[in-house]
Amino acid sequence: MTHNVQSPPVSAVMFSAAFNLLKRGGVKFLKGTHSAVLSLQTARMMATLSNMSDQQLAQIGITRSGIPDYANKLIASE
Numbered sequence: 001m002t003h004n005v006q007s008p009p010v011s012a013v014m015f016s017a018a019f020n021l022l023k024r025g026g027v028k029f030l031k032g033t034h035s036a037v038l039s040l041q042t043a044r045m046m047a048t049l050s051n052m053s054d055q056q057l058a059q060i061g062i063t064r065s066g067i068p069d070y071a072n073k074l075i076a077s078e
Helices: 010-050 054-059 064-076
Strands: none
Touching: 010 064, 054 064
């Protein structure tokens, strides 16, 4: 008598593999992801501020050369 054993669905196998990967290196992965998100947010903030006129920047109290520091400060305070 032979048993017909079906393999698990591909999605279950992928979930299991992803879970095992996160279990082994999850903290490092999450820290890297968080760092990448912060970098993207900072870049977007810098782009937004760079598109403002000098007068608009002066109204919020920064100069064009102060954009990187100001963007970093805004993102860090979130």
